[in-house]
Amino acid sequence: MTTIIRPLQQADAADLAKNCFPDLPPEDVLDAVREDLALQEAGQGITLVAVADGRVGVHAKLRRKDDSGWVFNVASHPDFRGRGIVQDLLAELARRARATGIVRLLAHVRADNRRARRAYEKAGFRPVGQDGMRGDQLRYELHLFP
Secondary structure, three states, X not given: OOEEEEEOOHHHHHHHHHHHOOOOOHHHHHHHHHHHHHHHHOOOEEEEEEEEOOEEEEXXXXXXXXXXXXXXXXXXXXXXXXXXXXXXXHHHHHHHHHHXXXXXXXXXXXXXXXXXXXXXXXXXXXXXXXXXXXXXXXXXXXXXXX
């Protein structure tokens, strides 16, 4: 499976709804895509997708806050898991964030979500504390400059 990582496009909404966010109403996913594209255009966000076999199977977004970028909504279809695609997508997100002057990436991960924790750690993120925004969450961080 050859995978391409690229910025989000309007035409990705249907695949995202089906493959990455099947529990959300498709119109909510379409609204989120529109918002993500507007934030990208304004330089306040980056949303990337991984495409293989003609379909979007992995999604991640970043929102800029000062010199940091918050990573969230990392989602993958089961067919895309276990291949390092999430790590590749996070690495590309970090590269693009660094190019805009962002110095660190932050993410919240549920403490009981071992798969997500492992994916972030493989991508170089490290747990730096615990937050209680939505239950037991760990805060992960990746410094982009030494």
